[in-house]
Amino acid sequence: MCEKCKGNYYITTPIYYPSANLHIGHAYCTVATDTMARYKRLQGYNVKFLTGTDEHGQKIEDKAKEAGVTPQQFVDNIVLGEKGVLDLWKLMNISYDRFIRTTDDYHVAAIQKIFKKMYDNGDIYKGKYTGKYCKPCESFWTESQLVEGKCPDCGRDVQDAQEEAYFFRLSKYADRVQDLLENTDFLEPRSRVNEMVNNFIKPGLEDLCVSRTSFTWGVPVDFDEGHVVYVWIDALFNYMTALGFENDKYDDLAAFWPADVHFVGKEIVRFHSIIWPAMLMSLDLPLPKKVYGHGWLNFNGEKMSKSRGNVVDPYLLSERFGVDALRFFLLRTFPFGSDGNFTNELLMATINTDLANTLGNLVSRTTAMNQKYFGGSLNAGGESAELDGELKALAAEVFANYEKQMDKFQFSIALNEVFRLLDRANKYIDETTPWILAKSEETMPRLLTVMKNLCECIRMAAILITPFMPETAEKIFNQLNVSAEARSWNARCYCADESAVWNTTVGTPLFPRLDVEKELAALEELSKPAKPALEIEPYSEENVDFDTFCKSDFRAVKVIDCKNVKKSDKLLQFTLDDGTGTERQILSGIAKFYKPEELIGKTLVAIVNLPPRKMMGRESCGMLLSAIHSEGGEEKLNLIMVDDAIPAGAKLC
RNA sequence: GGCGGCGUAACUCAGUUGGUAGAGUACCCGGUUCAUACCCGGCCUGUCACCUGUUCGAGUCAGGUCGCCGCUACCA
Numbered sequence A: 001m002c003e004k005c006k007g008n009y010y011i012t013t014p015i016y017y018p019s020a021n022l023h024i025g026h027a028y029c030t031v032a033t034d035t036m037a038r039y040k041r042l043q044g045y046n047v048k049f050l051t052g053t054d055e056h057g058q059k060i061e062d063k064a065k066e067a068g069v070t071p072q073q074f075v076d077n078i079v080l081g082e083k084g085v086l087d088l089w090k091l092m093n094i095s096y097d098r099f100i101r102t103t104d105d106y107h108v109a110a111i112q113k114i115f116k117k118m119y120d121n122g123d124i125y126k127g128k129y130t131g132k133y134c135k136p137c138e139s140f141w142t143e144s145q146l147v148e149g150k151c152p153d154c155g156r157d158v159q160d161a162q163e164e165a166y167f168f169r170l171s172k173y174a175d176r177v178q179d180l181l182e183n184t185d186f187l188e189p190r191s192r193v194n195e196m197v198n199n200f201i202k203p204g205l206e207d208l209c210v211s212r213t214s215f216t217w218g219v220p221v222d223f224d225e226g227h228v229v230y231v232w233i234d235a236l237f238n239y240m241t242a243l244g245f246e247n248d249k250y251d252d253l254a255a256f257w258p259a260d261v262h263f264v265g266k267e268i269v270r271f272h273s274i275i276w277p278a279m280l281m282s283l284d285l286p287l288p289k290k291v292y293g294h295g296w297l298n299f300n301g302e303k304m305s306k307s308r309g310n311v312v313d314p315y316l317l318s319e320r321f322g323v324d325a326l327r328f329f330l331l332r333t334f335p336f337g338s339d340g341n342f343t344n345e346l347l348m349a350t351i352n353t354d355l356a357n358t359l360g361n362l363v364s365r366t367t368a369m370n371q372k373y374f375g376g377s378l379n380a381g382g383e384s385a386e387l388d389g390e391l392k393a394l395a396a397e398v399f400a401n402y403e404k405q406m407d408k409f410q411f412s413i414a415l416n417e418v419f420r421l422l423d424r425a426n427k428y429i430d431e432t433t434p435w436i437l438a439k440s441e442e443t444m445p446r447l448l449t450v451m452k453n454l455c456e457c458i459r460m461a462a463i464l465i466t467p468f469m470p471e472t473a474e475k476i477f478n479q480l481n482v483s484a485e486a487r488s489w490n491a492r493c494y495c496a497d498e499s500a501v502w503n504t505t506v507g508t509p510l511f512p513r514l515d516v517e518k519e520l521a522a523l524e525e526l527s528k529p530a531k532p533a534l535e536i537e538p539y540s541e542e543n544v545d546f547d548t549f550c551k552s553d554f555r556a557v558k559v560i561d562c563k564n565v566k567k568s569d570k571l572l573q574f575t576l577d578d579g580t581g582t583e584r585q586i587l588s589g590i591a592k593f594y595k596p597e598e599l600i601g602k603t604l605v606a607i608v609n610l611p612p613r614k615m616m617g618r619e620s621c622g623m624l625l626s627a628i629h630s631e632g633g634e635e636k637l638n639l640i641m642v643d644d645a646i647p648a649g650a651k652l653c
Numbered sequence B: 001g002g003c004g005g006c007g008u009a010a011c012u013c014a015g016u017u018g019g020u021a022g023a024g025u026a027c028c029c030g031g032u033u034c035a036u037a038c039c040c041g042g043c044c045u046g047u048c049a050c051c052u053g054u055u056c057g058a059g060u061c062a063g064g065u066c067g068c069c070g071c072u073a074c075c076a
Helices: A024-042 A058-067 A071-080 A085-091 A105-120 A171-183 A191-201 A231-236 A266-282 A314-321 A323-333 A344-374 A386-407 A411-432 A441-465 A470-480 A516-530 A546-551
Strands: A007-016 A045-053 A098-101 A124-134 A139-141 A159-168 A261-265 A291-294 A297-299 A340-342 A554-564 A572-577 A583-588 A603-607 A613-615 A618-620 A626-631 A634-639
Touching: A007 A024, A024 A045, A024 A261, A024 A291, A024 A297, A024 A314, A024 A323, A058 A071, A071 A085, A085 A314, A105 A124, A105 A159, A105 A231, A159 A266, A171 A191, A171 A266, A191 A266, A231 A266, A261 A266, A266 A291, A314 A323, A314 A344, A314 A516, A323 A344, A323 A411, A323 A470, A340 A344, A344 A411, A344 A441, A344 A470, A344 A516, A386 A411, A386 A441, A411 A441, A441 A470, A554 A583, A583 A618
Parallel strands: A007 A045, A007 A261, A045 A098, A261 A291, A297 A340
Antiparallel strands: A124 A139, A124 A159, A554 A572, A554 A603, A572 A583, A613 A618, A626 A634
């Protein structure tokens, strides 16, 4: 371990379920975890920050089927694809050290070993799982899956049925788990403890069904064909397999297990505070030190959900307002342990008051005065006054309080402290009136010290802001020309005396003030046409016989020229190379969808043996093929464009 | 139904072990001009959801009422 390291620190987010793109709620949890990880690194801890995706299960299997791809292709797309999970974390500056996917080979193999171990030690046993069965569908359902007591697929009656399944002896650990919850601070915030104990443990914990035969997209139970490991073991053990538990891929278990904290949403507190410790107890493994269940973000006072169409897209907001502003807002505004109400108005108000006015403007006015009065160079010398001591004392107090709150995951309160310092610095400017000091040669030494104090306050605040807004902190440090050492947690000693020297530059505003009304309107515009209903033509009920079909002569054609037809707002006139050596003319009513010049040179598809037909007095020999659909009631058309490598005249069949 | 939580200024929220309510924002007024129409100071509003009790005294404790939300397990 290096000399300045304080020790190891292991922190995790949940592994998210990639059945759809992630939303602001996932971003919230991940940003909080990232901030904590950065904070610990800043303090000198050797941090391991894990996040990832939980990729198995019925729902993914179903979604993939709907999309006509394999489950693996489906999750690959959501995780690796454009604007997928990895893209989002990159955009949001998430500094994870490791990313686990439950479909990773090493994880799958490890889960099989873990399952077997628990089977061998008797904590997993084969039993019967009682549920509901729909005969016509040959489907097995749980009570909660039923829709009004009927089969969710076909709506018919279901009957009691039993299925073979493996169970974990959760009940065996009920007492130990209850003790863990009630008598330690394993689970926080404390209010979650009662919910768990009263709802689940006191009524009597039932054994947990840990395998399935009703779907196949999961880790196979390697000693019993047809069974796949159900979510619990597969998903929860990610926190350990990612460190090398039961696999050779990694070797960090000794250093980082048990985890310092699992951040989880309140909806999965049960799994992490009851099932997870019980499974670890079964294998006689150390328990994580803490599980923290954070609150949810609502939107405009309502729960976010896809069906309500009020899911907030972190991509959109990051791109529009900047990643740091969004990260800051999420942690500044909402107490981490309870729910928060996300509104666009609040986001913008926070950006304006805290980031533009208080922080950005302070940096701006300070660097501007340095430039104006000293050419940007604050040399040794100066003259202190009693007032300066207040700043110094406050800075020390702020650091202490900040640390205390961060260690309790109270991000918003920690940030309050930072703003106490920034507010004080702004007030200090009013108290010292640098613009008056600058008027007389006699008061220049005092002015010098005043500016040094301001620079020092800003530097201090920038250190504290680093975990929340890494890019902004760096911008500030660069403007103040702060050395690498002076950006660190260890450099939190306040120094604005005669020996201090600064070289600062004036930059562009860190956070431009937003015109709230304008931005609201723009956001409205951007999020409205989110997903207009797609409609396609009904399929033809009538069959066409093969010979008739074969008579249609489809050819690749290249656009030599294309222009609007006079007096027609619909027609485009195409001059085409059809490979015969003579040009072919086709008219097409697609002027609404394309500008003539953008089509020249494209390779299209035409049917060429339709009888010629006159349109607006011009002859059209064939028809160009397009794909049509409607979107939100609006007709859409796309010409069939094929690879330009296909020669003119090539027959399509 | 059961369990848990919440209901405090126009808005977002603080209020440790009970002692006649606070912060930030917004509004308004004044100051200032280094700065991103910014900054500084001041002002304003509250039967602390409702009722009843314990107490010398309750936003803070107990009981009840109303409203909102979460959990109620094998969905992830």
